Amino acid sequence: MGFSRGDLVEVGSKEDGFLGSYYEAIVVCQPLKKDYIVQYKTLLKDDQSGPLTEFVTHSELRPVPPVIPVSRFNLNDQVDAFGNDGWWVGRITGKIGSKYFVYFESSGDECGYFISDLRVHQDWIDGKWVCSKEIVNCD
Secondary structure, three states: OOOOOOOEEEEEOOOOOOOOEEEEEEEEEEEEOOEEEEEEEEEEOOOOOOEEEEEEEHHHEEEOOOOOOOOOOOOOOEEEEEEOOEEEEEEEEEEEOOEEEEEEOOOOEEEEEEHHHEEEOEEEEOOEEEEHHHHOOOO
């Protein structure tokens, strides 16, 4: 699947400490066959003067996943949590009041999030979205 100028995408980070995180961006152009220039929606240049623009490979990109409306999450559901300007994969470990607690295997951290900062985790596999709730048979 190719991307066109103006497409909304997510860029998967391959950097240590950021592996498994995704950042929303817009495709600016495609200067080479499998490479793109993107402008991030939430990441800024080092000098904070504006959005970060970066050269990325096709393998680092995926479309923005479709929204799956949920009214609640269950224990052990795999989710994406929005924090530090990107989406991070984790598992629900508990709920206290209106906050869900999410454990991140990549860092060993556990943090609390409101449902508005969580989404059902989906993987982009062979050009299709695969929903984690289907994988683990959660309601």
